[in-house]
Amino acid sequence: MKKIKIIVVTLFLMLSFSTCEVIDLAPNDRIDLAKFYSTASDAESGLIGGYITTFNSPAVNFIFFNNRSSDDLTAPIDGRQSDALMFRPIMDRNNGDAGGLWNDSYNALASLNLLMGRVPSMDEGLFGRPAAGQFNRKYEILGEAKFLRAYIYYNLTQFFGDVPLVTQFPTSSDPAKNQVARTPKAQVMDTVMADLAYADKYLPWQHNNLATIAEDQVVQSKGRATKGAAKLLAARIFLQRKEWQKSIDKCKEIVGSGQFTLTRKWTTIFSSSNLASQNSSESILEIQTKRGPGEFNNNGGYSWFHQDGAPRRGATIDAFNLFEGSNTNRKDVRKEFSMSQVVGTPAQIYALKYANSFPWWDAANPFNFIPMRLTECYLIMAEALNELSYPSSEALGYINTLRSRAADPNFTNGPVSGIAPYSLVTFDTQLKFRQAIREERRRELMFEGHRWFDLLRYDAMDGTTKAMDAVGLTSPEKLLFPIPQGEIIVNSLLVQNPGYN
Amino acid sequence: MIRYLLAGVFFISFCSTSFSQAITVTGRVTDIQKASIPGLNIVVKGTSRGTITDADGNYTIVCELRDKLIFSFIGYKPVQEEVMGRQIINVVMREDQQELGEVVVLGYNTEQSRRDLTTSVSVISAEDILKIPVASLDQAIQGRAAGVQVIKNTGAPGGGVSVRVRGTASFTGNQEPLYVVDGIAINNTFSGTTGPPDSNGGSRAGNEVVNGMAGINSDDIESITILKDAASTSIYGARAANGVVVITTKRGKSNRQTFNFDFYYGLQSLGKRYDLLNATQFASVVNEGMARSRPGVPSFIKETPYNTDWQNEIFQVAPQLQAAISTSGGNEKIQYFVSSSYFKQEGIVINSGFDRFSYRTNLDYKINDKIKVGTNLAFTFSNNLRLRNNGGANVQDNFNGNSAFGPSVIGSALVYSPLIPVFKPDGSGYASDSLSAFQNPVAIARVGEIKNSGIRVLGNIFAEFELLKGLSFRTVWGADVRDENETNLIAPAPGSPSASGGTLTKRSFRELLWNTNNVLTYKPTFSNTKHSLGTQAGFEMSSSKNDGYWTSVTGITVLGFTTFGASTRYLTPYSDADNSWGMRSYFGRAFYDYDKRYFATVSARVDGSSRFGPDRKFAFFPSASLGWMVSSEKFFPANQIVSDLKLRTSYGITGNDQIPPFNWRASGRFAPTNYIGYNGALPNSIQNESYSWEQTAQLDVGLDVRLLDRFNLTVDYYNRQTSDLLIGVPLPRTTGFGGALRNVGSMENRGIEFAISGNVLKTNKLTWTSSFNISFNQVKSIDASFNSGLFGFSHIARPGQPIAIQLYQLEKTVDPATGFRRIKDLNENGRRDEGDLTVVGSPFPVHIGGFTNNFSYKNFELSVFFQWSYGNMLINNTRGFVQGVGKSNISRIGTNLSTEALGRWTKPGDIATFPGIDYTNATLPNLSDAGVPTDQNLEDGSYLRLKNVSLSYNLPSAWLKNKKLNSFRFYMTMNNLLTFTKYSGFDPEVNHSGAFTNIGVGIDDGTYPQARTFIMGVNIGL
Secondary structure: OHHHHHHHHHHHHHHHOOOOOOOOOOOOOOEEOOOOOOOHHHHHHHHHHHHHHHHHOHHHHHHHHHHHHOOOEEOOOOOHHHOOOOOHHHOOOOOHHHHHHHHHHHHHHHHHHHHHHHHHHOOHHHHOOOOOOOOOHHHHHHHHHHHHHHHHHHHHHHHHOOEOOOOOOOOOOOHHHHOOOOEOHHHHHHHHHHHHHHHHHHOOOOOHHHOOOOOOHHHHHHHOOOHHHHHHHHHHHHHHOOOHHHHHHHHHHHHHHOOOOOOOOHHHOOOOOOHHHOOOOOEEEEEOOOOOOOEOOOHHHHHHHEEOOEEOOEEOHHHHHHOOEOOOOEOOHHHHHHEEEEOOOOOEEEEOOOOOOOOOOOOOOOOOEEEEEOHHHHHHHHHHHHHHOOOOHHHHHHHHHHHHHHOOOOOOOOOOOOOOOOOOOOOOOHHHHHHHHHHHHHHHOOOOOOHHHHHHHHHHHHOOOHHHHHOOOOOHHHHOOOOOHHHHHHOOOOOOOOOOO | OHHHHHHHHHHHHHOOOOOOOEEEEEEEEEEOOOOEOOOOEEEEOOOOOEEEOOOOOEEEEEEEOOOEEEEEOOOEOOEEEEOOOOOEOOEEEOEOHHHOOOEEEEEOOEEEEHHHOOOOEEEEEHHHHHHOOOOOHHHHHOOOOOOEEEEEOOOOOOOOEEEEEOOOOOOOOOOOOEEEEOOEEOOOOOOOOOOOOOOOOOOOOOOOOOOHHHHOOHHHEEEEEEEOOHHHHHHHHHHOOOOEEEEEEOOOOOOOOEEEEEEEEEEEEEOOOOOEOOHHHHHHHHHHHHHHHOOOOOOOOOOOOOOOOHHHHHEOOEEEEEEEEEEEEEOOOEEEEEEEEEEEEEOOEOOOEEEEEEEEEEEEEEOOOOEEEEEEEEEEEEEEEEOOOOOOOOOOHHHHOOOOOOOOHHHHHHHOOOOOOOEOOOOOOEOOOOOOOOOOHHHHHHHOEEEEEEEEEEEEEEEEEEEEOOEEEEEEEEEEEEEEEEEEEEOOOOOOOOOOOEEEEEEEEEEEEEEEEEEEEEOOOOOOOOEEEEEEEEEEEEEEEEEEEEEEEEEEOOOOOOOHHHEOOOEOOOEEEOOOEEEEEEEEEEEEEEOOOEEEEEEEEEEEEOOOOHHHOEEEEEEEEEEEEHHHOOOOOOOOOEEEEEEEEEEEEEEEOOOOOOOOOOEEEEEEEEEOOEEEEEEEEOOOOOOOOEEEEEEEEEEEEEEOOOEEEEEEEEEEEEEEEEEEEEOOHHHOOOEEEEEEEEEEEEEEEEEEEEEEEEOOOEEEEEEEEEEEEEEEEEEOOOOOOEEOOOEEOOOOEEOEEEEEOEOOOOOOOOOOOEEOOOOOOOOOOHHHEEEEEOOOOOEEEEEEEEEEEOOEEEEEEEEEEEOOEEEEHHHHHOOOOOOOOHHHOOOOOEHHHHHEOOOOOOOOOEOOOOOOOOOOOOOEOOOOOEHHHEEEOOEEEEEEEEEEEEOOHHHHHHHOOOEEEEEEEEEEEEEEEOOOOOOOOOOOOOOOOOOOOOEEOOOOOOEEEEEEEEEEEO
């Protein structure tokens, strides 16, 4: 009996003070972020999370909202006045598009900030040995994340003006501890430029460090941030800031690298005509999509242009008339690739650049989006050179390079008589040539998400009001998007943009 | 008491017998009211020989001339008679006040006489349970315990039940009480749902949940105690805020061999139907509507020879049966209880049903005077054939064409065209209606299938040691193991955009929940015997490891196969979940009384849980209660009316830990898609260090009175203040997140409970016992400020106000000019806006209750049980289906309507309550009711229900004696026999989303109706 008593008492004491900790469970169905970023594959996964959140929504919407706000795009049939992006007078502080852009952007930034907070303290050795001439993968990962963060913040400042600059992953779920004020745009841009400088330094032209992994090297190099993408984004920003020489330098670094070349045919840039033309030699950053279960696709983005294989959005008459030639006398390849005219009453012109032959419910559209391609460098250089000194035969050369390709006689839809190269005889003043460059830029990059920012830039340079006109405004008040009202309710430090109170 | 009795029996049996001079003694044992006492123990003192009285209180025993007979029975003072050569000894037993009322099981192996209680509990005994054959034991509680609301969410076999003890005290947390079966807290929560992913790839809540309690055979239950106030529940700490249901299963008794066989068979039928248009009326309605939208087409629909009543086609009279066998007995060393049963219920809707096979062994073994060991082991196999879209996902989804679960059988049966036959005339399959977006309801029920198969093992082992005199130790180790598999085949919808075959989803869930609790009990003896003290200290560990996943394929073109191989399309992303948790707890309790006059109990518990964030990892839950037996005081006048009067009060703190596990951690998930060959990780939540239990502080003031020496009256007032309620708090989106669950809300439940029971009449032949309970509860939201206050479509929690239903009000008649319904423009601004919303009532009842009367006359027994709910409003969306005319939606062409449509608006100037039929996509008026919740089908959900009537006949004991039977009983029982209600739907006991929401209750969305059941059975005891 005594034995039993001893056993029982011992058992009781053992159990009650046992170290078997049932209350420290770690979940199996989710990632414990406290322990994440302990291996190289954690970091690669986290980075891909950043790509997915960036490319899934904000990056595509940066392009769409640019188009919708511009004078290139109009709503089909029912007129633009029901679309607050096209017709800003009806834009209000509860606008879902503006709110979605804000939310999705900061969602992507949270992923990126987490990565940038954790990777720097990881040991280089975890990432293996770098390929020849490249930095350790650790720094590339950071560079890719910094590029994406710069890309998002640059676009956000363009749409919203001053935005809260958040560079840390939140540590508290208490709303009171997450109040942030809007950071002056210049300060946000300082961070953007610092991020781009880092990316420019550490990113490779080609992702050779990843060459052995699943997808081929071209897909890795086009689908991720590279030195080229970092330089081009910097060039865009320099152009906007009228830092002409710097923007030329960045573009020349890209062109001079020999990493990218213009495709011989204009028609083989966009994959919607032919999947084989994906990741062409002139694409610098291309959002990679793939058909199949569990693969990244941009169906939502495409269906915005097209639904169930039928076009949805209209090009403006203005944009239509910008191109030379007509239905019967085709001259500019880019016209028929950018829009199609449906003859009827009323006549409709549909935007066409990204076609989608799959119905909306059949997920997994395989067509890539191209946020950055080489032609933009030619256009940036032409524009900057013309601003620096007139006349510039170099600038003229860049424009004519693009024009001659657009006159490609091998256009699949039939014979094209072609467009003529420009000469400075026609554009005998800096002003005239500036106008010609701008028109060429519009034709070349139509619906690729540049026009709205271009209009804002031109207005700032020329003191004109083209941007206001494009969105039906009579005062500049609503040129910026509203800060989402729900955000102002939960973050008392935020001040609304003018025109939305 | 039973223990004392057993101890007595043992003691007696050990004594030696003296030499003999045999004599046969007979007699009858009665109480003071001369009612016979069956089942009473008679033992020859000093021997193990004994017998029990028969149904009439008669006994026969062989003993010796100078023997002493001991008569004993629970609740009565034992009587000792010296035989002294008498051959007839009739005995009158007197009730023992001390032992009166049952012994109440309080959990952790603690029992207390009801008279000594200082807390608020309700007890349901085996006899109460046996009266009503129920599929699930939680239904046995309904109407029988004050303060406990039980709603059968749906009438579907195996369907979920909502049990609410003293109201609802959480916005988001699980509100089901903690169930403790033989000392082991089991998982009574729902294990998950089946459904294809929504458009974001996430899982989708919906469909009907599995009732966790349906796996327990209610025939095995000895007693159910519902602990309600904080003083009784706080010993269960962080799991106790919703109340605790302590279930004790039957055990064998020494020297008392029983064998019981029970069989019943019954039929269930639908109580009430909707009155719908017949084929001719339907055709004229459609043609009238089409004439408006396409003038010049005189008769769009041609009458067919059919007049299908779809309600007849899907509802059926369905059988229900159970066969149960049990045996128990033992000797002083070992006692056993073994049972097995098979229950089968077909649903009153075709192709639905539930069956269950269960088995149990309970064993007790006494190793020596100091050590006892034992085990309880039960396992259950169940199959549940469920009906798609019942009581879960919004049936209205079907109208919008986006139902993830496919269309509902009941909803479709109400709206499907009566002009269509069930089968195509050429016999080539199910007929379909080209006009309608709906599917043939019979086809939906027959072609698709949702089948849930489960195995559950519930068991424990225990050992009890007497370490010193008064000090004992008991250890219990138990487990609740569940394995569930579900197959859901949804046949393709004809003409749907994704006409690419059926969808097959399979779900699997497995859980191992283990628990050990170890309790030291010390009962010191005092020299002053007026002091009485019992103390307990213990610790407990519990953990659940579980995982579940579902995955689905599309493109099942060859129907009838439920294998993934039958698919032509790829696997959709699967979803899995880990809801594991672990707990570690310490607790202590002390009971003290002085002279059975002054009582006090204190308890405290510390719970550490894996669910809680590091800042609040351990929770402390204290409680205290006091009781004062006023009637024992000298100043209390002796009287005939009040024999006992006890005042008691308690206060304590409990917690609700039924919060999503792991949520305090900063977590991430893998993105549903790859990018360039890599799996992406996305942050999912921000760290919340103080994420923790929801806390309830409860005050209880009560009164226990014994009246006229026959009735027990209990009255309780309570006030439950719940704080730290988890609410989804919106975060600045600059964090990257839309919100986080935080402990910020508060709520209040206040109420009064009143219960009285006792013998109304007790004569030699007739006894009448009665019990009545009524309880009032009001639930108020104190602070839900981080939320819009809206829960669902129409339920609102406003600070400081009772939770209510808020809707737009409809004008009584439709617009005479246009025939459209319109809402009341309460703020008279000419348009519909928030100013026109009105709070129109409460989804919670003002009071609920039950009233049971048991009569026994000679060999007949009759039990009549009423149960009610008063003052709750129901939103009858089901009725809305058959009132939803196509005034704005072309897709409603071909939708059948209620016969209310016979009084419809037909031309301008008509004053009508039912709108005109119009399939044009007409511009809606400013005050249109389209797309907003209105009071169109807000109905009074009060009801009084004759829940059960049972009549039984016991064969006379004389007859039984010849056949060597102990008892033979025929019974007939009727459930849901009569319902008095103004509610127009199938059934007022309905709670469409009961399992998913605590606030948004009282919605009838095509919910599976309750059946009316007639059962005949026989029970034989050997």
